[in-house]
Amino acid sequence: MVERTFTLTNPTGLHARPAAIFVKEVQKFAGTEILVRKGEREVSARSLLSLLSLGIGQGETIVIRCEGPQEKEAMEALAALIEGGFGE
Amino acid sequence: MGPAVVYREAQPDRPAAAAGTPAEEQARYEAACRQAEAELSQLAERADSQSREILSAHQLMLQDPELHGRVAQAIQAGQPAEEAVRAAVEQFAGMLEALDDQYLRERAADVRDVGRRLVAALSGRTVGIRLERPAVVIARDLAPTDTIGLERSLLLGFVTEQGGPTSHTSILARSWGIPAVVAAHGVLEAARDGMTVALDGDAGEVVLEPDAGTRQRYEAAIARARQQAERDRAEASLPGETPDGVRVELAGNAGSPAEVALAMAKGAEGVGLLRSEFLFMGRDTAPTEEEQYQAYAEALRNAQGKRVIIRTLDVGGDKDIPYLGLPKEQNPFLGVRALRLCFRRPELFRTQLRALLRASVHGRLAIMFPMVSGLDDLRRAKAALADVRRALEAEGHPVADYEVGIMVEIPSAALLAEHLAPEVDFFSIGTNDLVQYTLAVDRGNPELASMYQPCHPAVLRLIDRVVRAAHDHSKWVGVCGEMGGLPEGALLLLGLGVDELSMAPALLPRIRRLVRATPFAKARAVAERSLALGTPEEVLTLVEPLLRRGE
Numbered sequence: 001m002v003e004r005t006f007t008l009t010n011p012t013g014l015h016a017r018p019a020a021i022f023v024k025e026v027q028k029f030a031g032t033e034i035l036v037r038k039g040e041r042e043v044s045a046r047s048l049l050s051l052l053s054l055g056i057g058q059g060e061t062i063v064i065r066c067e068g069p070q071e072k073e074a075m076e077a078l079a080a081l082i083e084g085g086f087g088e
Numbered sequence: 089m090g091p092a093v094v095y096r097e098a099q100p101d102r103p104a105a106a107a108g109t110p111a112e113e114q115a116r117y118e119a120a121c122r123q124a125e126a127e128l129s130q131l132a133e134r135a136d137s138q139s140r141e142i143l144s145a146h147q148l149m150l151q152d153p154e155l156h157g158r159v160a161q162a163i164q165a166g167q168p169a170e171e172a173v174r175a176a177v178e179q180f181a182g183m184l185e186a187l188d189d190q191y192l193r194e195r196a197a198d199v200r201d202v203g204r205r206l207v208a209a210l211s212g213r214t215v216g217i218r219l220e221r222p223a224v225v226i227a228r229d230l231a232p233t234d235t236i237g238l239e240r241s242l243l244l245g246f247v248t249e250q251g252g253p254t255s256h257t258s259i260l261a262r263s264w265g266i267p268a269v270v271a272a273h274g275v276l277e278a279a280r281d282g283m284t285v286a287l288d289g290d291a292g293e294v295v296l297e298p299d300a301g302t303r304q305r306y307e308a309a310i311a312r313a314r315q316q317a318e319r320d321r322a323e324a325s326l327p328g329e330t331p332d333g334v335r336v337e338l339a340g341n342a343g344s345p346a347e348v349a350l351a352m353a354k355g356a357e358g359v360g361l362l363r364s365e366f367l368f369m370g371r372d373t374a375p376t377e378e379e380q381y382q383a384y385a386e387a388l389r390n391a392q393g394k395r396v397i398i399r400t401l402d403v404g405g406d407k408d409i410p411y412l413g414l415p416k417e418q419n420p421f422l423g424v425r426a427l428r429l430c431f432r433r434p435e436l437f438r439t440q441l442r443a444l445l446r447a448s449v450h451g452r453l454a455i456m457f458p459m460v461s462g463l464d465d466l467r468r469a470k471a472a473l474a475d476v477r478r479a480l481e482a483e484g485h486p487v488a489d490y491e492v493g494i495m496v497e498i499p500s501a502a503l504l505a506e507h508l509a510p511e512v513d514f515f516s517i518g519t520n521d522l523v524q525y526t527l528a529v530d531r532g533n534p535e536l537a538s539m540y541q542p543c544h545p546a547v548l549r550l551i552d553r554v555v556r557a558a559h560d561h562s563k564w565v566g567v568c569g570e571m572g573g574l575p576e577g578a579l580l581l582l583g584l585g586v587d588e589l590s591m592a593p594a595l596l597p598r599i600r601r602l603v604r605a606t607p608f609a610k611a612r613a614v615a616e617r618s619l620a621l622g623t624p625e626e627v628l629t630l631v632e633p634l635l636r637r638g639e
Contacts, residue, residue, distance in 0.1 A: 015411070023148055049154060
């Protein structure tokens, strides 16, 4: 299992478009469990609705947890997305 | 006037059809998901880029494993598929509505839209309106996904139970030029498919099954409107010129490249204001340089060689854009808006200026900076533009000739116009804000509506000062606020020597007739006497006879 903490720096946080990009990236790692935690709540990163319902805004911190055969690759891909500000 | 098509959503109180076994319900649900997905992909083929983004988000929601999980659980517990979908959708919508972020709260409507599509699919129906012959569409309210793919040429009008002036239906009706009545309570219950409906969007009147008298009244009104439209079309190519030979350019305001084309069709002699905000609103991220370049180039091409004044980004104040993360201000109209925002976000400003200058080769471009309060703002903005130009030329991008001007809307800029005039190509007076800043009256506050007076002598004096300063330096002056489209306002502005009036394209025919019927010498005399008056009422009384004569 790998776990990493991120602070979202892109202007909108995890709004619909960044969240959609995020989910599409997650879908590439079919056999790996990927979870996103903000505060007390942890949700599946495959669920756009659950991610939106976390209400992640700019400057907020989330923890991503990956577990499975491609856990390292998945974490790297998601880190690149978040650190690149989702291309915003 | 025409037959009604009543658009009813899935009945929420439909008695739960005897649920099949959980396995049967689950199979129905999965089939409905497939149908809904197919519908969305079909719609996406016909949608513009903005609608496509909405549809793509809906598709992801439709594939959401958590949504599927909750529905499956409820089905296992013995609920019919419809109930299971509704309950799951409401859970997610409720969670989104509980968030602090307004943008995310509004996504609840998207989840419900997806739910509606699923429930419809479960009973073998589709969401969305299909017209086969000309009709008036009657509905509770319309969402963007209802109207994607609607056949515009068959649409006679909209009537909705709910909604207001900024609801999707109203906005769509305005941009399509189709009559609409919103907030017509009770219409859904009274209307049946095929009933004759008469509607008057201006008066907000809807008549179901009109009697002979009402039909006649509507038929006469439709005939009059047709005649008027024909007359307007015939006169559209006439220039704005007074009987004594003074030219005033009559231009149109536009909010998108498509509206530039619309203004041209109404006989606009140019575009006096293209608001660039259309590129920035209703999305999650700022538009790229390329997207902006394409849009500006399209606007310039649509103007067929006539001048298009493109105003740089004017947000802040009452116009919020979530992804810019603007801080809440005590007094946003006096805060970080327009140019002030652009100076604080140099990257945002530079991207827009690059796109504008690259588009300059596609037509006759004029760039206008909003919210200039004095020389410092103007010089900073021009320096940014000069930097961008140098950079583009160094990269080998061709840049054609263009004009640079400012919007005069802050009283300080009007008072210092003689200092600003040598450093611009033109002024365009933004009367909406100039009136509100001069009179300290919020134009959105209904309590103060009677105090919002464009023809106030104090405002006229400022405009007079701007026109004189510009003409002393051989520069031209336009007006792009609503005052130019008001008959009394247009007459006063003509008399004050304004060179261009830019207004909503629909107002052009009336103002054109007025200008062509009013001798400049008379307008001049009235305007000069108005400058010496003390109240707006006195000004209006003075203009009145000239107005009657002109019409």
